[in-house]
Amino acid sequence: xxxxxxxxxxxxxxxxxxxxxxxxxxxxxxxxxxxxxxxxxxxxxxxxxxxxxxxxxxxxxxxxxxxxxxxxxxxxxxxxxxxxxxxxxxxxxxxxxxxxxxxxxxxxxxxxxxxxxxxxxxxxxxxxxxxxxxxxxxxxxxxxxxxxxxxxxxxxxxxxxxxxxxxxxxxxxxxxxxxxxxxxxxxxxxxxxxxxxxxxxxxxxxxxxxxxxxxxxxxx
Numbered sequence: 001x002x003x004x005x006x007x008x009x010x011x012x013x014x015x016x017x018x019x020x021x022x023x024x025x026x027x028x029x030x031x032x033x034x035x036x037x038x039x040x041x042x043x044x045x046x047x048x049x050x051x052x053x054x055x056x057x058x059x060x061x062x063x064x065x066x067x068x069x070x071x072x073x074x075x076x077x078x079x080x081x082x083x084x085x086x087x088x089x090x091x092x093x094x095x096x097x098x099x100x101x102x103x104x105x106x107x108x109x110x111x112x113x114x115x116x117x118x119x120x121x122x123x124x125x126x127x128x129x130x131x132x133x134x135x136x137x138x139x140x141x142x143x144x145x146x147x148x149x150x151x152x153x154x155x156x157x158x159x160x161x162x163x164x165x166x167x168x169x170x171x172x173x174x175x176x177x178x179x180x181x182x183x184x185x186x187x188x189x190x191x192x193x194x195x196x197x198x199x200x201x202x203x204x205x206x207x208x209x210x211x212x213x214x215x216x217x218x219x220x
Contacts, residue, residue, distance in 0.1 A: 006149045012197050013154025016078045016187035021153060026051060026081055026186065029147040033085070036140035039132040040101060044091030045140050046178050048084040056082055062167040063160050063183070076156065079185035084160075084168075085141045086178035087133040137181045144184055154189035157182050 001009075030047055038044065050056050060077050069077075095101065141157055148155035159182050160168055168180065 001150045006146050010146055010149045011154075011199065012156040013185075013187075013189045013193065014072060014156055014197065015075045015190040015193050016080075016154060016185070017190050018078055018080065019188045021051070021081050021186055021188070023051065025148075025151045025153065026083070028151065029083070029144045029186070032143045032147045033140040036136060036143055038136040039092060040095045042092045042095040042133075042136070044088035044095075044133050045137050046086040046088060047140075048086070048172060048174065050082040050084070050172075051080065053080075056080065058171055059084075059168070059183070062171045063164045065161060065164075075190075076158075076185055079156075079187035081186040083144060083184045083186060084180050085137050085144070085182065085184070086174070086180050087137040088178055089131065089133045090177045092133050133179075134181055141182065141184060144186075148186055153186055155184050155186045157184050159183075 026049060030049070033047065034043070034045075036045075050059050056077070056079075059082050060073070064073055145155050145157060160180050165180060168174065169176070174180070
């Protein structure tokens with residue numbers, strides 16, 4: 001599929017059929033995910049793939065809010081695959097403590113460097129403007145979403161409730177140093193999407209509304 005078609009067709013799919021997803025398609029999603037950029041080429045991410053009925057059911061059992069299942073949950077549970085991307089902050093701290101990054105810092109006349117050469121403090125902290133391990137995991141997740149479109153599948157990124165994270169970790173043996181940044185359902189879209197999201201209720205902002213050239217200017 002043409003890349004521009006992938007970008008235009010990508011949407012969050014919340015209603016699926018129960019048709020199985022080929023493992024090779026999921027493997028291609030993950031192969032593309034690890035091509036995402038990462039600060040210092042830290043590659044501080046990890047992915048948990050749940051592609052059996054037992055594992056997918058366990059995921060929903062431990063992450064879904066208590067109480068009766070909503071229409072959203074009943075529809076999302078039909079997806080036969082769930083991929084959970086994780087960020088590893090420790091991988092970034094270790095990477096930026098390595099000799100080549102220390103040399104970069106010395107050449108710049110400062111301490112350890114952050115992405116793009118920004119200084120980090122000598123105490124081993126990471127005083128970046130944003131925590132790049134989340135940024136990088138998000139870019140990897142987007143490649144999963146885009147590859148799903150290219151495979152003729154649907155996918156949806158959503159959050160795991162904070163109060164359910166501990167139960168998720170315990171159920172799947174996720175190490176403490178990995179932080180789940182969300183989860184992605186993957187499956188064949190249902191013929192009719194009966195759970196349209198916010199994009200169906202709100203207009204998309206145009207380039208002219210969000211792009212500024214040369215200097216930030218006020219919009220009328």
